[in-house]
Amino acid sequence: MASGTIQTSAPRGAGARISAALWRRPWVRAALLLTPPLAWFVFIYLASLGILLITAFWRINSFTTNIERVWNLGNFRTLLENATYRAIMLRTIGIAALVTVTDAVLALPFAYYMARVASRRAQTALFVAVLVPLWASYIARVYAWLLIFTHDGVLNWGLDKIGLGPVTLAYTNTAMWIVFSYLWLPFMILPVYAALERIPDSYLEASADLGARGGRTVAKVILPLALPGIVAGSIFTFSLTLGDFITPFLVGGTGSSFIGNVVYENVGVAGNIPFAAAFAIVPVVIMGLYLLGARRLGAFEAM
Template identity: 50%
Template sequence: MWLGLAYLGSLAVLLLSAFWTTDSFTSDVIHVWNTDNFRTILTDSVYRTITLRTLGVAVAVTLIDALLSLPMAFFMARVASGRWRRALLVAVLTPLWAGYLVKAYAWRVMLGEHGLVNAVLAPLGLTGPGYGLPAVVLVLAYLWLPYMILPVFAALERLPTHHLEASADLGAGAWRTLRLIVLPAVRPALFAGSVFTFSLSLGDYLTVQIVGGRTQLLGNVIASQVALDLPLAAALSAVPVVLIVCYLAAVRRAGALDSL
């Protein structure tokens, strides 16, 4: 209850400060009620572009992690033996023990001009993405992948084996079993994992600073505005909050979380 109160209270303060303004000469916050900050966000094409770009990154990361987690979790839950299953589960959990910045800077080294990615792709006549928007999507997909694998693995582990056997006995092929048996069973887990990947990608601002080059997302724009224009930063912070609330409402309305 106290955590909920602190969270909701901080959101209320954030929303309240978004209606203030800043003195252009002294940069002091002026406690005068107005909607100029929200009007700026809605009318300025720069902020609209950054918002759409951030939303696209969050969606791309979520889709990539969903596509990667399904075969990985299925192999862990239904194919690997008990000893290998435990080893693979530890392998998935191990990156969570490493620091966020350590992993992000490791990717910066690998994506550099003389990094591991270019060294591997060079014999094939290819080059890595370098620093930019593709690098941001790649690194965020790596960072949040365990949060998608774990709930999908748990859902597949609970899937009764006789459901798969009955599907095979009735003549269903692998793809039909995947579409009619496996995907409906793991759909709530996919949506649960997507809440993490979507929300964490939407609010991230360090990865884009480390590997994003000149790319601007909502997170680093908010961080840069905190010292310059705090009310505008608060108004910008309300954008990902609204997007996450809308996403959670859509997921709940679809009934995908009912069986979690």
């Protein structure tokens, strides 16, 4: 039809001539189509990251809280030299890692059952069960857990009934770990499910034919094939935990601040954007390294 356009170009005028020109030069067409999304990506996304990076090397005037464009490494020095900030970084990374491991351990049997054992109906039901919490407000789910954990909450009420006495969970790092593990579990289950579902039945049969028992099949066949899925899921669980600040604020106690909390305080409250930028670069760098590792483990094919 494009050739038709060319032949009748004379009476159609400018519109036709443009379309003809585009047909003759496919690269122009591609460029026109790609420019808007590319521009968006470059200017909005990469440029803001770039500005973040640059800002981190500035400082604010302590009195007016105006940004002073004076190049210095003070923010990073403070981050590294101050024991509190080091502790906050380690705490954030540590809990993110713990949550990732927890979710992987929980998701693997669940996803295996979903992908390979459950009937079609049960599978649908499980899918719904995994996805429905994602439709509920994040805040509502965090508060729900807080209410379970409080001193007079459901958990202690139940423990009291069976004579195990009250436990102190609300406003602790343990509570944060549980809440995070709950929040991000669906993000681990889905990629692991996708990976497990792809394993052909014949692999498991072959493993059995060669004399491998269940345990060995899991270790030598299923786990290696599920690994890209686990790594893909871990990208979500790890990065979501790494960047969170609401759960630490609501559920955490003393000594529960995350990197996100420090960033939040500095941007919204203290007006120290350079320091916030410097601290915000930490999770960006960590995730960059993490993604590099994940790619080597084939996580991107499993997503």
